[in-house]
Amino acid sequence: MKNIITIVKKDLKLEFRKRESLTSMLFFGILVLVILNIAIGIGQNIAPSISGGILWVAVIFAAVLGLDRVFSNEKENRCIDGLLLSPIEPETIFIAKMAVNLIFMIIVELIIIPIFIVLYNSSITLENLPMFIAIVLLLNIGFSAVGTLLSAISSGTRRNDIMLPILLFPILIPLIAATVKATSELLSGSPVEKYSQWLYLTLAFDLIFFGSSYLLFEHVIKEG
Amino acid sequence: MSKGREMSSSSFLKIEDLKKSYDGVNALNGIDLSLDEGDFLTIFGPNGAGKTTLLKIIATLLKPTSGVVAISDYDLEEHSEEFRNSVSVISHQSLLYNELTAQENLRFYADLYDIEEPAGKVTKLLKLVDLYERRNSKVAEFSRGMQQRLSIARALINEPSLILLDEPYSGLDQHSSLLLKNQLIKLHDDKRTIILVTHNLTFGMESATKVGILVKGKVAYFKQRAEIDDDNFDETYFKYVGGKTL
Amino acid sequence: MKILVSIAASLFLIAIYMIFSYTPTEAVMGIVQKIFYFHLPLAFTGFFSFFVSFICGVLYLVKKDSKYDVYGATSVEIGVVLTTLVLISGSLWARPIWNTWWTWDPRLTTALILWLIYVAYLILRMSIEQDGKRASFCAVMAIIGFVDVPIVFFSARLWRTIHPVVIQKDKIALASSMKLSLLIAMVAFFALWTVLFKLRTKTLFLNERVKRLNNKIL
Numbered sequence: 001m002k003n004i005i006t007i008v009k010k011d012l013k014l015e016f017r018k019r020e021s022l023t024s025m026l027f028f029g030i031l032v033l034v035i036l037n038i039a040i041g042i043g044q045n046i047a048p049s050i051s052g053g054i055l056w057v058a059v060i061f062a063a064v065l066g067l068d069r070v071f072s073n074e075k076e077n078r079c080i081d082g083l084l085l086s087p088i089e090p091e092t093i094f095i096a097k098m099a100v101n102l103i104f105m106i107i108v109e110l111i112i113i114p115i116f117i118v119l120y121n122s123s124i125t126l127e128n129l130p131m132f133i134a135i136v137l138l139l140n141i142g143f144s145a146v147g148t149l150l151s152a153i154s155s156g157t158r159r160n161d162i163m164l165p166i167l168l169f170p171i172l173i174p175l176i177a178a179t180v181k182a183t184s185e186l187l188s189g190s191p192v193e194k195y196s197q198w199l200y201l202t203l204a205f206d207l208i209f210f211g212s213s214y215l216l217f218e219h220v221i222k223e224g
Numbered sequence: 225m226s227k228g229r230e231m232s233s234s235s236f237l238k239i240e241d242l243k244k245s246y247d248g249v250n251a252l253n254g255i256d257l258s259l260d261e262g263d264f265l266t267i268f269g270p271n272g273a274g275k276t277t278l279l280k281i282i283a284t285l286l287k288p289t290s291g292v293v294a295i296s297d298y299d300l301e302e303h304s305e306e307f308r309n310s311v312s313v314i315s316h317q318s319l320l321y322n323e324l325t326a327q328e329n330l331r332f333y334a335d336l337y338d339i340e341e342p343a344g345k346v347t348k349l350l351k352l353v354d355l356y357e358r359r360n361s362k363v364a365e366f367s368r369g370m371q372q373r374l375s376i377a378r379a380l381i382n383e384p385s386l387i388l389l390d391e392p393y394s395g396l397d398q399h400s401s402l403l404l405k406n407q408l409i410k411l412h413d414d415k416r417t418i419i420l421v422t423h424n425l426t427f428g429m430e431s432a433t434k435v436g437i438l439v440k441g442k443v444a445y446f447k448q449r450a451e452i453d454d455d456n457f458d459e460t461y462f463k464y465v466g467g468k469t470l
Numbered sequence: 471m472k473i474l475v476s477i478a479a480s481l482f483l484i485a486i487y488m489i490f491s492y493t494p495t496e497a498v499m500g501i502v503q504k505i506f507y508f509h510l511p512l513a514f515t516g517f518f519s520f521f522v523s524f525i526c527g528v529l530y531l532v533k534k535d536s537k538y539d540v541y542g543a544t545s546v547e548i549g550v551v552l553t554t555l556v557l558i559s560g561s562l563w564a565r566p567i568w569n570t571w572w573t574w575d576p577r578l579t580t581a582l583i584l585w586l587i588y589v590a591y592l593i594l595r596m597s598i599e600q601d602g603k604r605a606s607f608c609a610v611m612a613i614i615g616f617v618d619v620p621i622v623f624f625s626a627r628l629w630r631t632i633h634p635v636v637i638q639k640d641k642i643a644l645a646s647s648m649k650l651s652l653l654i655a656m657v658a659f660f661a662l663w664t665v666l667f668k669l670r671t672k673t674l675f676l677n678e679r680v681k682r683l684n685n686k687i688l
Contacts, residue, residue, distance in 0.1 A: 146614070149610070149614070150614075153594070153607045153610065153611070156598070156603060156607065157594065157597045157598055157607075158597050158598075159597050163593075163594065163597060166590045166593055166594075167590045167594060167611065169586075170583055170586035170587040170590055171587060171614060171615065171618050173583050173586075173622065174583075174618065174621045174622045174624075174625040177625055177629070178625055178628075181629070197628060198628070201621070201624065201625055201628065204621065205621055208617060208621065209614075209617070212613065212614060212617050213614075216531075216610045216613060216614070219531050219606050219609070219610055220606065220607065220610055223602070223603070224534075224602045
């Protein structure tokens with residue numbers, strides 16, 4: 001819908017003016033990759049079953065930073081009221097914010113993943129690239145859907161920066177576990193059949209949580 | 225259309241027995257109000273009287289616990305979207321994005337409200353509030369008074385028939401306050417219905433056609449402006465709004 | 471209320487008698503297996519608690535009646551306590567039997583994640599002052615948390631089929647006397663749940679009344 005694009009464009013414009021979010025997301029993601037590499041042992045060959053997990057830890061931690069910003073730029077000057085006063089439905093706000101977060105995540109992943117491949121000597125070939133992209137997108141969608149809902153909740157509390165990971169990570173555990181499993185298999189060179197059930201799980205997660213978040217969002221964004 | 229209640233169709237805005245309680249507090253305890261089109265209602269009242277709650281309900285930001293709110297016989301509950309299309313809010317919060325320019329802010333809202341020929345409308349409004357020269361400056365660089373002016377432009381984007389103002393004078397210096405007061409007079413001249421909530425007795429009384437005082441969620445006082453004797457009103461005002469009597 | 475407490479108390483006494491005297495000691499695991507009679511009812515009532523909070527969450531969002539918020543929050547509190555005990559009892563069971571403090575068995579894993587989700591709920595609850603907002607946010611969390619449960623369980627299951635574990639916890643042969651003890655224990659725990667629920671909600675409702683009276687005076 002037109003309104004979704006209006007809001008997405010506005011948020012992207014705001015972000016690209018200062019680029020606070022993207023820079024900190026990127027930097028933090030790279031930092032995590034480096035630190036974990038050191039923690040596991042420099043020079044050691046890190047097996048794909050472990051490096052798969054490391055990649056997603058880095059992405060998740062980086063992404064949470066970006067998610068935070070999604071509603072904090074509406075808190076200033078009570079701009080969120082501006083959105084609620086307009087004729088658009090709350091669901092429109094949800095989809096727009098989710099889309100913005102998706103875009104941020106993809107931009108950050110486009111840089112972090114190549115760095116990961118280099119640092120961890122991982123094999124993502126042209127052959128398994130399509131499946132890899134599928135894995136990434138499935139994670140992004142589930143993450144952004146629940147994340148947008150929970151970000152709206154946490155930005156309404158006093159300790160909002162720490163509140164978001166506390167609420168979000170436990171819920172995401174099955175999504176992350178399935179994604180890590182699928183990635184590890186893919187990086188080990190396994191055929192698709194071996195990890196396809198994990199992908200079905202992420203798909204189920206995405207559908208269930210997109211639906212629930214979409215429906216519940218209204219109760220979180222509006223006052224009594 | 226309205227829910228089977230008898231509504232006098234000469235009233236533009238009709239509020240009947242409006243109640244709102246939340247967080248254990250009875251914010252509104254039965255508000256009855258009616259305004260004709262083109263009225264300028266100023267509402268005074270002590271803090272906590274429910275003035276902001278009342279405005280928020282009319283603006284659809286809050287849902288009433290019970291009671292009826294209707295504009296031109298369109299009931300709030302069933303016509304929320306129409307309400308939002310015809311009502312605008314100006315408060316002490318600007319509802320503007322600091323990092324966007326004046327023009328970008330207005331353009332954003334124009335797109336949100338689906339305005340025809342948005343670019344032209346934006347230009348017209350910028351000129352109206354005398355900010356056309358600064359259209360490419362970020363709102364962060366504006367003074368409080370300028371932000372307030374831009375906020376007025378924002379509120380006019382959708383050609384509202386009802387404008388709600390929640391303490392717009394707070395935080396403004398004398399000069400900006402005068403400018404705002406004149407803006408409001410201009411708005412009123414354009415046949416818009418206005419509800420102004422303020423603590424500023426002088427400015428509040430100037431353009432009003434009706435005056436009300438809210439105390440503890442009820443309308444304690446309501447008169448046509450023409451019927452009010454200015455000399456006595458000071459007393460009345462302080463009786464209701466002034467410090468607590470123990 | 472007093473009747474309820476005495477019923478619950480007597481059920482517990484009966485249960486404990488039955489568990490320790492009536493039922494024979496299990497052949498393979500010895501006396502440690504008796505934890506099972508607590509562990510399983512704890513898990514069931516814990517899960518039941520979270521289910522109640524899910525229903526209360528939905529009811530609150532639909533009806534906006536604050537009593538559902540109180541019921542929902544109480545259920546979560548009790549649920550967290552019960553789940554903590556599930557984790558502890560599971561751990562105590564695992565150690566002597568399988569020589570490990572923790573097993574990533576699907577049910578225990580689900581319990582752990584549920585614990586994390588609902589403790590987060592409680593932390594959220596503590597950080598919001600306004601009643602209405604707190605009630606709405608917590609209702610949403612209770613719903614989202616519970617919706618996650620089947621997914622968590624299935625992914626843990628899936629993990630297990632891929633990493634078959636030597637532990638065959640679910641294959642305990644239950645003699646009929648054991649089944650009876652288990653049943654009594656279940657009922658005892660549900661009675662306990664009801665007692666806790668009523669006590670806690672009573673306290674919370676009184677709190678609300680005090681707050682409202684305070685507001686009136688001020």
